[in-house]
Amino acid sequence: MNFSPGLRLGPYELLERIGSGGMGEVYRAQDTRLNRVVAVKVLLGTVAEGSGADPGLLRRFEQEARTLAALNHPNILAVHDIGTYAGAAYLVSEFLEGETLRAKLNSGPLPVRRAIEYALGIADGLAAGHSKGVVHRDIKPANIFLTRDGRIKILDFGLAKLVTPGGGVENVETLLTREDGTAAGTVLGTVGYMSPEQVRGEPAAATSDIFSFGAVFYEMLSGKRAFKRDSAAETMTAILREEPPELASAGWNGPPALQRIVERCLEKNPERRFQSASDLSFAIESVSGLGSGVSSGTAVASAKKKPGMRTVAWMAAVIALCMMGVGGWWLGRKMSSNPVPVFKQVTFQSGSIPAARFTRDGDTVVYAGQFDMESMQIYSMRPGNLQPVRVDVPSAMLLAVSRSDQMLASMDPQIATTYMTGTLAEVPVTGGAPRLLKDNVLSADYAPDGKAIAATRYLEGKCRLEFPLGKMLYETSGYLDYVRVSPDGKTVAFAEHDIVGDDRGWVTVADNSGKVRRLTKQYDSLQGLAWRPDGSEIWFTSSAAGTGVTLSSVGLSGKVRDILAVPGTVWLEDIAANGQLLLTSVSELGRITAFDGATGEVTPNLLELNETSMVSDVSRDGKAMVYEEDDEPTEGQYHVLYRKTDGSPPLMLGVGTGPQLSPDGKTVAALLFGTPMKIVFYPLGTGESRTLGMSQVVTATNILWFPDGRRLAVMGAEEGKAQRTYVVNVENGVAEAVGPEGFQVAAISPDGKRLVGAIPAAGDSSASDPRSGVTGSPAIVDLTTNEVNPVTGMVAGERIVAWSPDGAGLLLESFDKKKATITRVDLATAKKTLVKQVDTGGQGAGGWSVLWLAADEKSYVLFQIAQTGTLWTVDGVK
Numbered sequence: 101m102n103f104s105p106g107l108r109l110g111p112y113e114l115l116e117r118i119g120s121g122g123m124g125e126v127y128r129a130q131d132t133r134l135n136r137v138v139a140v141k142v143l144l145g146t147v148a149e150g151s152g153a154d155p156g157l158l159r160r161f162e163q164e165a166r167t168l169a170a171l172n173h174p175n176i177l178a179v180h181d182i183g184t185y186a187g188a189a190y191l192v193s194e195f196l197e198g199e200t201l202r203a204k205l206n207s208g209p210l211p212v213r214r215a216i217e218y219a220l221g222i223a224d225g226l227a228a229g230h231s232k233g234v235v236h237r238d239i240k241p242a243n244i245f246l247t248r249d250g251r252i253k254i255l256d257f258g259l260a261k262l263v264t265p266g267g268g269v270e271n272v273e274t275l276l277t278r279e280d281g282t283a284a285g286t287v288l289g290t291v292g293y294m295s296p297e298q299v300r301g302e303p304a305a306a307t308s309d310i311f312s313f314g315a316v317f318y319e320m321l322s323g324k325r326a327f328k329r330d331s332a333a334e335t336m337t338a339i340l341r342e343e344p345p346e347l348a349s350a351g352w353n354g355p356p357a358l359q360r361i362v363e364r365c366l367e368k369n370p371e372r373r374f375q376s377a378s379d380l381s382f383a384i385e386s387v388s389g390l391g392s393g394v395s396s397g398t399a400v401a402s403a404k405k406k407p408g409m410r411t412v413a414w415m416a417a418v419i420a421l422c423m424m425g426v427g428g429w430w431l432g433r434k435m436s437s438n439p440v441p442v443f444k445q446v447t448f449q450s451g452s453i454p455a456a457r458f459t460r461d462g463d464t465v466v467y468a469g470q471f472d473m474e475s476m477q478i479y480s481m482r483p484g485n486l487q488p489v490r491v492d493v494p495s496a497m498l499l500a501v502s503r504s505d506q507m508l509a510s511m512d513p514q515i516a517t518t519y520m521t522g523t524l525a526e527v528p529v530t531g532g533a534p535r536l537l538k539d540n541v542l543s544a545d546y547a548p549d550g551k552a553i554a555a556t557r558y559l560e561g562k563c564r565l566e567f568p569l570g571k572m573l574y575e576t577s578g579y580l581d582y583v584r585v586s587p588d589g590k591t592v593a594f595a596e597h598d599i600v601g602d603d604r605g606w607v608t609v610a611d612n613s614g615k616v617r618r619l620t621k622q623y624d625s626l627q628g629l630a631w632r633p634d635g636s637e638i639w640f641t642s643s644a645a646g647t648g649v650t651l652s653s654v655g656l657s658g659k660v661r662d663i664l665a666v667p668g669t670v671w672l673e674d675i676a677a678n679g680q681l682l683l684t685s686v687s688e689l690g691r692i693t694a695f696d697g698a699t700g701e702v703t704p705n706l707l708e709l710n711e712t713s714m715v716s717d718v719s720r721d722g723k724a725m726v727y728e729e730d731d732e733p734t735e736g737q738y739h740v741l742y743r744k745t746d747g748s749p750p751l752m753l754g755v756g757t758g759p760q761l762s763p764d765g766k767t768v769a770a771l772l773f774g775t776p777m778k779i780v781f782y783p784l785g786t787g788e789s790r791t792l793g794m795s796q797v798v799t800a801t802n803i804l805w806f807p808d809g810r811r812l813a814v815m816g817a818e819e820g821k822a823q824r825t826y827v828v829n830v831e832n833g834v835a836e837a838v839g840p841e842g843f844q845v846a847a848i849s850p851d852g853k854r855l856v857g858a859i860p861a862a863g864d865s866s867a868s869d870p871r872s873g874v875t876g877s878p879a880i881v882d883l884t885t886n887e888v889n890p891v892t893g894m895v896a897g898e899r900i901v902a903w904s905p906d907g908a909g910l911l912l913e914s915f916d917k918k919k920a921t922i923t924r925v926d927l928a929t930a931k932k933t934l935v936k937q938v939d940t941g942g943q944g945a946g947g948w949s950v951l952w953l954a955a956d957e958k959s960y961v962l963f964q965i966a967q968t969g970t971l972w973t974v975d976g977v978k
Contacts, residue, residue, distance in 0.1 A: 103117075103125060103127070103142055103188075104117075105117070105127070109129075109140060109183060109185045109190055110183055110185075111131060111132045111133045111788050112129045112130070112131055112132070112138065112140050112181075112192060113129055113130045113132060114127045114128075114129050114140060115127065115128045115129055115130060115137075116128050118139075124141050124142045124143040124190075125141070125142050126139055126140070126141045126142075127139070127140045127141075127142070128195060129192070131180075131192070132788065133754075133788040133789040133790075134754055134755075134789060136195075137195045138180060138192050138193065138194065138195050139192070139193045139194065139195045139196070140190055140191070140192050140193075141190060141191045141193065142185075142188050142189075142190045143188065143189045143190060143191065165179065165182040165191060166182070166748075166749035166750070166751065168191075168234065168257055169181075169182075169749070169750075169751075169752050170232065170749055170750050170752075171228055171229055171232055171234065171257065172729060172739065172752075173224070173225055173228035173229075174224075174251065175221045175222065175224050175225030175228070175251070175252050175253060175254060176225045176228060176229060176253065176254050176257050177193050177194060177196070177245070177253050177254065177255050177256075177257065178193060178194040179191055179192070179193050179752075180192045180193060180194065180752060181752075196245050196247055196253055197247065197248050198245060198246050198247040198248045199245070199246055200241060200242050200243075200244060200245055200246070201218065201241040201242075201244035201245070201246060201316070201320070202240075202241035202242040202244075204241075204246060205241050205319055205320065205323065208323045209319075209320065209321060209322055209323030209352070210320045210321070212321065212354045212355075212358070215317070215320040215321050216358075216384060217252075218244070218246070218252055218320060219313075219317050219320065219384055220381055220384055220385065221251070221252025222239070222244060222252060222254060222313060222316070223313065223377045223378075223380050223381035223384065224377075224381055225252070225253075225254040225257070226239070226254070226306075226309050226310070226313065226377035226380075227376065227377035227378045227381060229254075229257050230306040230309070230376065230377055234257060235304055235305060235306055235308065235309055236254065236256075236257050236309050236312075237298070237304045237308065237309070238256060238293075238312075239254075239293060239309050239312035239313055239316060240292075240293040240312065240315075240316065241316055241319065243255045243256050244316065291332050291335050291336060292315065292325050292326070292327050292328055292335055292339075293312045293315045293316065294312070294336070294339060295307075295308035295309075295311035295312060295339075295370075296311070296339055296340050296368050297370060299336045299339050299340055300340070305370065306376065306377070307370040307371075307373050307374075307375065308370070309377070310365050310373050310374050310377065310380060311365060311366060311367075311370075311373060313365055313377075313380070314326070314362050314363075314364075314365025314366040314373075315327065315344075315365075315366065317361075317362055317365065318344060318347070318362050318366070321347055321352055321354065321358065321362070322347050322352055324345075326344035326366065327339050327342070327344060340368070343363075343366070344366065346359065347359050347362065358384075361380075361383050361384060365380070441664070441974050441975065441976040441977050442974065442975045442976050443972050443973070443974055444972065444973045444974075444975075445970060445971070445972055446465055446481055446682075446970075446971035446972060446973055447467070447469075447481065447488070447969075447970055447971040448970075449469065449471050449488070450471065450968055451469055451470050451471030451968060451969070452469065452470045452471075452967045452968060452969055453467055453468065453469050453684055453969035453970070453971055454468055454470075454476075454497065454520070454969070455467065455468045455497060455498045455499065455673065456468070456498070456673040456674065456682055456684060456971055457498065457500065457501040457673065457674045457682070458501070458674050458675075458676040458680070458682060459480075459501055459505055459529060460501075460502075460503050460504070460505055462676035462677055462678055462680060463482060464480055464481070464482050465480065465481050465482075465682060465971060465973070466478065466479070466480045466481075466491070466498060466501055466507065466529060467479055467480075467481070467498060467673075467971060468496070468497050468498040468509075469488075475495035476495050476496060476497055476513060477490055477491070477493075477495060477496070478490075478491040478493055478496055478498050478507070478509065479491060480529065481971075491507075491527075491529070491530070491531045492530075492531030492532065493509065493527050493531055493532070493534060494511060494512070494534070495511070495512050495513075496509040496510060496511050496512070496513070496522075496525070496527075496534070497509060497510040497513040497520050497522060499524070499541075499543060499544040499545070500544055500545045500546050501529060501546075502546040502550040503546075503548070503550050504550045505528065505529040505530075506526055506527070506528060506529065506546075506550065507526065507527050507528065507529050508524060508525070508526055508544045508545070508546065508553065509524075509525050509526075509527055509534065510522030510523065510524060510525075510541055510542075510544075511523045511524075511525045511534060511536070520542070521540055521541065521542050521558060522541060523536055523537075523538070523539050523540075523541065524536070524537040524538045524539075524541035524544055524553075524555060525537060537553070537569065538555065538557060538569055539557075540557050540558045540559065541555050541556070541557050542555075542556045542557065542558065542563065542579060542580070542581055543555065543556045543580065543581040543582060543583040543594070544556075544583060545583045545584050545585050545592075546585065547567075547568075547585045547589045548585070548587055548588070548589045549589065552567070552568040552585075552589070553567075553568060553569050554566065554567035554568070554583050554585050554592045555567075555569055555583065556579070556580040556581065556583055556594065558579075558860070560822060560842070561577070561822025561823055561824065561841060561842035561860065562575045562576060562577055562822045563575065563576055563577075563578065563579045563580050564576075564580075565580055565583070565592065565594065565610060567585070567592050567610070567612070573592070573610045573612075573614045573616070574608075574610050574614065574616045576596065576598065577598075577600075577799060577817040577820075577821065577822055577823050578596065578597045578598040578599055578600060578605075578799070579597050579600050580594050580595065580596055580597070580608075581594065581595050581597070582594055582595040582627075582628065582629035582640075584629055584630055584631050584638070585631075586631055586635050587631060587633065587634065587635040588635055590611060590612060591609050591610070591611050591656070592609065592610050592611075593607065593608070593609045593629060593631065593638045594607075594608055594609075594610075594629070595607065595608070595626045595627070595629050595640070596608040596618065597626070598799060599773070599799055599800075599801060600801050600823070601801050601802075602757070602773075603625050603626060603627055604622060604623060604624050604625060604626065604736070604773075605622060605623065605626040606618040606619070606620050606621070606622050606623070606626070607619045607620040607626070607629065607638055607640050607654055609638070609656065617658075619638070619654045619655075619656070619658045619660075620640075620642075620654050620658070620660055623642035623643065623644055624642075624643060624644050624736050625642060625643045625649075626640065626641075626642045627641060627642070627671045628640055628641035628670075628671035628672030628673060628683075628684075629641075629672065630672055630673070630674050630675045631675070632653065632675060633675060633676075633677050633678075633679065636655060637653040637654065637655050638653065638654050638655075639651065639652070639653045639663070639672060639675060640652060640653070640654070640672060641670055641671050641672045641683075648665060648666065648668075649665075649666050649668070649669055649670050650662050650663075650664065650665050650666070651663045651664040651665075651666065651670075651672060651681075651977070663977060663978075664977060668685055668686075668687075669685065669686045669687075670683050670684065670685050670686070671683065671684045671686065673971070679975075679977070679978075680973055680974065680975050681973065681974040681975075681977055682971065682972075682973055682974075683971070683972045683973075683974060684969045684970065684971055684972075685969065685970045685972065686967065686968075686969050687967070687968045687969070690713055690714075690963065690964065690965040690966075691963075691964055691965075692715065692725075692961060692962065692963050692964075693938075693961070693962040693964075694722070694745040694959075694960070694961050694962075695722075695938075695958075695959055695960050695961075695962075696722070696723075696745075696959055697722070697954065697956050697957075697958025697959035697960075698956075698958075698959070703745065703747065713727055713728070713729050714727055714728050714729075715727040715950065715952075715961070715963040716728060716758050716759045716760065717759060717760045717761050717952075718761075718952035718954070718961045719761055719765055719954075720763075720765075720954060720955045721954055721955065721956075721959070722745065722952070722953075722954030722955075722956075722959030722960060722961060723744060723745050723746070723954075723959075724742065724743065724744045724745060724761070724765070725742075725743055725745065725952075725961055726740065726741065726742050726743075726753075726759040726760070726761055726768050727740075727741055727743070727759070728740055728741070728756070728757050728758070728759060728770075729741060736773055737755035737756065737757075737772065737773055738755060738756065738757050739752060739754075739755055740752075740753045740754055740755060740756045740757075740759045740768065740770050740782065741753060742768060742784060745961060751784075753768055753782040753784075753789075754770075754780065754782055754789060755770075755772065755780075756770025756771055756772050756780050757770060757771050757772075757773065758770060758771050758801070758802045758803060759782075760803055760804060760805055761805075762805050762809050763805055763806075763807050763808075763809050764809060765784070766783065766784055766785060767781055767782065767783055767784065767809075768781070768782045768784065769781050769782075769803055769805065769812060769830075770782070770803075771800050771801075771802075771803060772791060775798065776793065776794070776797065776798035776799070777794070777797070777798065777799055777800050777816070778791045778792060778793050778794070779791065779792045779794065779803065779812065779814075779828070779830075779833075780792075781830070792828075792830065792833045793833045794814065794816065794826070794828050794833050794835045795833055795834055795835045796818045796819075796835060797814060797816040797817070797818060797826055797828070797835045798816075798817065798818060798819050799816055799817050800814050800815060800816035800817075801815045801816065801823070802814075802815050803815075803828075804845060804847070804848055805848075806827075806848055806852045807848065807850055807851070807852045808852055809830075810829070810830055810831070811827055811828065811829060811830060811852075812827070812828045812830055813825060813826070813827060813828075813845045813848055813855060814826045814827075814828050814835065815844055815845060816835075822841060822842055823842065823844070824837055824839065824840075824841050824842055824843055824844075825837070825838055825839050825843050825844065825845040825855065825857065825881075826838065827883070838855065838881055838883060839855065839857070839879075839881035839888065840859055840881075840888060842859055842860050843855075843857055843858070843859050843879070843881060843888075844857045844858050844859075844860065845857040846858065846899075846900040846901075847900055847901070847902050847903045847910070848903065849903045849907050850903060850905060850906075850907045851907060852883075853882065853883055853884055854880050854881065854882055854883065855880070855881045855883065856878070856879070856880050856881075856891065856900055856903065856910060857878070857879065857881070857900070858877055858878050858879060858900075859877045859879055859888075860877075877890065878890065878891035878894050878900065879891060880927075891910065891925075891927070892930040893925040893926075893930030893931070893932060894912065894925065897914050897915075898912040898913065898914045898923075899912065899913045899914070900912060900913075901913045901922070901951075901952075901953070902953070904924055905955060908926060908927060908928065909924045909925055909926045909927055910924070910925050910927065911923070911924055911935065911953065912924075912925055912932075913950075913951055915940070915949055918939060918940055919937055919938065919939055919940060920937070920938045920940050920949055920951040920962060921934070921936070921937045921938075922934075922935040922936040922937070922951060922953050923935060935953070935957055936951075936953055936957060936958075936960065938951060938960060938962055940962065940964060949962060949963065949964045949965075950962075950963045951963075
């Protein structure tokens with residue numbers, strides 16, 4: 101088959117050939133479904149040979165290519181799609197602009213700091229692949245790409261295995277004829293980076309990639325290849341028997357510790373190398389500060405940015421370095437002129453810590469915590485002590501601490517995914533009876549006098565800022581949190597989010613007259629905000645697409661400066677009068693359990709999700725699900741994936757949020773972030789995706805299919821108005837408001853004539869987050885008569901999950917510490933019957949669960965997520 105520009109491979113139109121080599125040809129192409137530029141690699145070789153292709157090999161190619169597509173890591177080239185055309189297999193990936201590391205090294209060695217930065221990116225990508233059981237097998241400079249914005253991308257991850265018959269080791273003859281990225285037929289490029297076991301024809305494990313990495317790292321530091329000889333045979337002999345010259349012999353004068361790291365990577369015996377790419381990355385991090393004249397007692401964190409890696413492992417590294425006498429950890433590349441920050445761990449319990457504050461003297465930390473599946477409580481702790489003191493108040497969420505050591509708390513808080521609401525109360529830091537102030541409060545803070553209070557509340561379907569209480573300064577159909585009053589009492593700063601259930605947002609301020617200004621751009625995640633003690637700046641923690649978390653500041657003029665780049669997920673909680681910071685590091689873990697009612701088979705760990713994955717819908721037969729993944733957003737959009745519950749690899753559909761399966765199981769609908777927001781439809785079979793505007797609706801939080809598949813119920817809002825429910829025609833996007841204002845839909849009757857949901861009580865809009873269920877006054881809206889009738893028989897804590905198949909009742913979901921329960925309430929009699937009860941095993945502190953029940957009321961899918969946090973004080977940040 102002759103491939104050339106203009107040819108269409110399904111939805112992909114080839115535009116121009118941009119490369120070729122032993123594995124195939126690469127084209128720049130246009131994805132006509134999503135209107136984006138992609139790269140299409142047409143694979144040559146046994147798997148892709150037309151009529152002579154082995155169907156088994158083609159199936160293996162498809163299965164393993166799906167595994168590659170699921171890697172989804174910022175340092176690995178993203179695979180979007182696979183297919184075959186005229187007997188040739190092809191892969192579709194993201195299109196990159198920049199140059200290969202091979203081209204970069206043609207100009208000589210790299211500066212030590214730059215080499216370290218690249219090495220950390222490569223190691224992280226390898227660690228992600230290895231964690232999924234995928235070995236690259238061909239790490240070399242030509243397979244490392246440097247994008248124009250400075251990111252590292254590993255190319256062709258696992259493709260060597262995909263195009264090798266039987267998946268065995270690739271033979272030396274094949275490797276000798278590979279292109280190395282410089283000229284066709286260059287023979288020493290790949291051979292020079294092979295591991296000894298590859299040279300001997302043995303299977304290549306993860307440690308083989310680490311050897312190849314060592315050869316690449318050696319070349320980045322020295323500018324010379326570790327094993328280059330005059331012929332391929334001599335090069336392979338050197339790999340088996342010789343050691344490369346020490347870096348110092350090439351004129352390199354960097355830290356000796358890096359030489360030792362390279363040497364360990366290049367050990368002939370695989371067992372003597374680093375046994376994981378994660379260990380390798382940590383080793384490089386621990387000495388990375390030595391490359392620019394920094395004293396040997398200081399370690400510099402890498403510039404790698406991983407917003408989705410919400411683990412406390414990096415904090416363990418801080419502790420280890422402190423035990424070694426380091427005394428601090430330098431985080432971020434823009435801090436070379438600042439003192440080295442010193443981190444001290446405050447809490448050691450395993451549980452969720454959603455909020456914390458310093459007391460007036462700065463020597464005590466007060467925080468809200470949920471541990472051992474108990475209710476939310478408030479604790480106090482003096483840094484250096486190991487035992488917290490529980491404050492004598494009922495279940496509450498901490499909101500603020502005054503200079504007179506009074507507290508503002510949210511009593512009996514109702515937890516959603518991105519915020520909590522409850523009754524605002526004041527209570528002494530030492531404990532006592534709370535004085536109740538206002539209902540439906542999300543966030544609050546004291547003015548400097550300790551008397552006036554600023555708060556955000558849900559009223560009449562909107563979130564409003566009040567300062568003082570009762571005086572509205574601003575309102576939105578989104579939500580407002582992290583309210584902080586300036587030290588002079590004249591300005592209120594807060595995090596503004598336009599979409600309920602999503603933490604993207606701006607740093608916004610309002611003065612006493614009600615003048616409101618957004619000071620920053622919209623970040624993809626904004627959590628944590630506090631005034632600098634002198635009132636000159638607002639400090640906040642945020643992340644943008646493709647970056648890690650950054651501690652930044654903004655003045656009232658709108659000038660933003662980045663202060664500290666941190667790995668993992670970290671929130672700013674407070675700043676003491678002496679400048680000491682209080683931070684929370686956050687870790688989340690999700691899992692899915694599937695049960696097949698026909699066979700009785702339980703899959704207890706179907707999918708270990710990272711914290712950024714969120715299951716949105718399950719098919720009526722319980723055999724498939726759709727979920728979103730925001731570990732590495734694409735231009736601010738999350739990824740939408742479809743996966744069967746039999747354990748087969750996921751299918752990446754595109755981008756969006758809140759995906760929902762159509763009644764016939766052939767289409768997935770999702771929301772696209774933007775102004776205005778749109779709906780995107782992804783076919784699960786043949787066909788192309790399409791997007792749909794929603795006439796007057798500009799923001800939306802979730803969607804539900806009508807049984808006829810021709811309409812969607814959308815929870816959204818018009819410009820300047822409160823959220824409510826709309827019925828949207830899937831063909832033309834015409835949206836019609838239904839039900840009373842503020843009505844939040846939860847389920848649709850089997851005949852499509854009634855909607856059930858809730859009218860938020862006193863404006864409580866937590867119902868607009870589909871993962872927190874419906875609160876307020878449950879009601880049914882009849883679309884034929886426009887009548888609104890109350891639902892009886894429900895109690896607090898129950899969530900409407902579906903209409904019963906006969907249309908006569910509702911299925912309600914509730915959770916206690918160890919069980920998820922589905923009950924049916926009869927709409928005529930309010931009588932309840934047990935349908936299903938599932939042992940959750942205790943989802944852990946700060947956790948929550950969602951149970952999807954299949955139509956047979958036997959099969960189910962259980963999604964669980966648990967959150968843990970650790971408090972840290974930080975000195976030395978300016």
